[in-house]
Amino acid sequence: MHPNSSRERSRILELEKMARALDPDATERDRLMRAAHGYAQRLLTELPERPAYNHDKSAAAELRQPQADDGPQPIGQLIERFDESVVRPGLLPSHAGHLAYIPGGGLYASSLADYLAAVTNEYAGVRFVGPGSVEMEDLVLDWMAGVVGFPASADGNLASGGSIASLTAIVAAREAAGLRARDFDRAVVYATPHIHQCLPKAIRVAGMGETARRDIAVDENLRLCPRSLSELVAADRAQGLLPWLVLGSAGTADTGAIDPLDRIADIAERERLWFHVDAAYGGFFTLLPEFRPALAGMERADSIVLDPHKSMFLPYGTGAVLVRNRDALQDAHAYYASYLQDTVESEGGGRSPAAVSPELTKHFRALRVWLPLLLHGEEPFRACLREKLELARYFHREIGKLGFEVGPEPDLTVVTFRWVPDSGSANAFNQALVEETHRDGRVFMSSTTVDGRFMLRMAALAFRTHLDTIDLALEVLRQALERLGVHPEGRRPTAAAGGRSR
Numbered sequence: 001m002h003p004n005s006s007r008e009r010s011r012i013l014e015l016e017k018m019a020r021a022l023d024p025d026a027t028e029r030d031r032l033m034r035a036a037h038g039y040a041q042r043l044l045t046e047l048p049e050r051p052a053y054n055h056d057k058s059a060a061a062e063l064r065q066p067q068a069d070d071g072p073q074p075i076g077q078l079i080e081r082f083d084e085s086v087v088r089p090g091l092l093p094s095h096a097g098h099l100a101y102i103p104g105g106g107l108y109a110s111s112l113a114d115y116l117a118a119v120t121n122e123y124a125g126v127r128f129v130g131p132g133s134v135e136m137e138d139l140v141l142d143w144m145a146g147v148v149g150f151p152a153s154a155d156g157n158l159a160s161g162g163s164i165a166s167l168t169a170i171v172a173a174r175e176a177a178g179l180r181a182r183d184f185d186r187a188v189v190y191a192t193p194h195i196h197q198c199l200p201k202a203i204r205v206a207g208m209g210e211t212a213r214r215d216i217a218v219d220e221n222l223r224l225c226p227r228s229l230s231e232l233v234a235a236d237r238a239q240g241l242l243p244w245l246v247l248g249s250a251g252t253a254d255t256g257a258i259d260p261l262d263r264i265a266d267i268a269e270r271e272r273l274w275f276h277v278d279a280a281y282g283g284f285f286t287l288l289p290e291f292r293p294a295l296a297g298m299e300r301a302d303s304i305v306l307d308p309h310k311s312m313f314l315p316y317g318t319g320a321v322l323v324r325n326r327d328a329l330q331d332a333h334a335y336y337a338s339y340l341q342d343t344v345e346s347e348g349g350g351r352s353p354a355a356v357s358p359e360l361t362k363h364f365r366a367l368r369v370w371l372p373l374l375l376h377g378e379e380p381f382r383a384c385l386r387e388k389l390e391l392a393r394y395f396h397r398e399i400g401k402l403g404f405e406v407g408p409e410p411d412l413t414v415v416t417f418r419w420v421p422d423s424g425s426a427n428a429f430n431q432a433l434v435e436e437t438h439r440d441g442r443v444f445m446s447s448t449t450v451d452g453r454f455m456l457r458m459a460a461l462a463f464r465t466h467l468d469t470i471d472l473a474l475e476v477l478r479q480a481l482e483r484l485g486v487h488p489e490g491r492r493p494t495a496a497a498g499g500r501s502r
């Protein structure tokens with residue numbers, strides 16, 4: 001042995017002893033797990049008593065103590081800090097009363113899937129090392145392709161959310177059209193002003209900020225007007241521009257409006273445009289046979305984005321992109337690195353997720369989709385979506401009875417409404433009204449501006465939102481009006497279960 005060897009070995013073993021703190025033994029694992037599980041049980045049990053929204057956000061700043069270099073801290077105290085500083089301030093997205101924006105979910109089965117994904121640390125980027133995790137992602141994507149009516153030859157990818165899924169699709173659209181930097185200022189994108197901001201953002205991130213964007217007119221229900229699209233494309237062709245991409249919405253985030261996807265598909269086909277459908281909100285409603293006519297034409301898209309962390313009720317962190325032409329997706333994203341040379345597939349192995357997305361290493365997302373789907377089966381998902389459609393229609397009717405001015409009958413599960421005061425600015429009044437509901441906090445609604453009018457918004461999509469939540473929302477609005485000095489004439493809502501007070 002080299003004279004220095006034994007000192008070297010004991011130094012390494014000393015380090016090993018310290019490093020092993022990162023790898024708790026079975027007893028310690030059990031203790032840690034009990035602490036986490038105990039907290040989760042307590043939170044989920046307490047949810048109905050907690051506010052959906054807590055105006056007081058000061059506790060978030062207390063996260064600064066303790067710091068990582070203060071040494072190890074007891075798990076109980078850390079979970080307590082997490083609860084005080086993270087879970088309590090602001091919105092509680094797992095709450096039934098999350099009725100704002102496009103609510104997300106938080107299926108319990110997915111939380112277990114995430115736990116197992118992290119414990120095993122399965123690699124989901126490359127098929128050679130993660131054949132099962134990649135197969136599972138393919139399976140989940142095949143299921144989604146079937147749901148939206150895409151052919152089996154389509155390809156796709158599970159991303160972190162709708163925004164990155166959209167970026168993946170936009171880059172495929174760019175490559176499929178063969179557009180190069182010198183073409184960008186002649187390429188044209190068509191969308192209504194209600195398209196989600198993640199799409200213009202994706203176009204800019206894809207380096208195509210110079211492309212022209214045409215605002216397609218909308219009808220009185222804020223749906224894309226096909227004739228306006230045809231006219232804009234014709235005018236651009238006459239000018240020698242390159243009509244490239246048309247964006248349709250299967251449910252806008254603003255109001256849930258569904259564009260006439262079949263008519264757009266006709267125009268896209270005729271004009272050889274890439275047709276992208278943003279179905280982040282509405283796509284999974286095709287699980288309902290009775291809803292399919294409303295989304296007809298989605299299956300003719302070139303690319304579709306879905307958000308399982310919205311309408312499949314998953315916890316945040318999963319979006320999906322589907323692309324009809326699998327070559328387009330691979331041409332845009334496949335790369336080669338010599339350090340990964342042994343991962344290159346032999347004949348028939350199939351492509352890896354890394355070849356169809358900007359990501360290489362990624363969270364093993366398929367498990368959090370697969371586990372709840374197989375554990376519960378499809379039927380409860382259908383019932384949950386159907387329930388939300390009915391709740392939105394119920395709310396739309398009841399809010400009208402209370403005397404609110406209501407937006408159009410909802411295509412999906414978003415209802416817009418406002419109170420028109422007898423005098424003074426309606427916009428200022430409704431802003432005060434939404435703030436009043438935020439101070440109340442039992443439910444959390446948001447607002448938007450449509451044609452210069454400040455509107456409140458109620459979005460029913462959280463899986464825990466049921467009839468009692470909607471009755472409570474009506475009650476919260478009625479009480480907020482009263483605090484602003486207005487006594488709604490309309491019939492009181494039949495709030496049998498809705499009177500839960502703080």
Ligand SMILES: *Cc1c(COP(=O)(O)O)cnc(C)c1O
Pocket residue numbers: 102160161162163164196198251252253278279280281307319
């Ligand atoms: C949420 C949403 C997006 C963006 O998806 P993220 O998952 O938030 O990145 C895009 N379009 C619509 C219609 C959405 O509702």
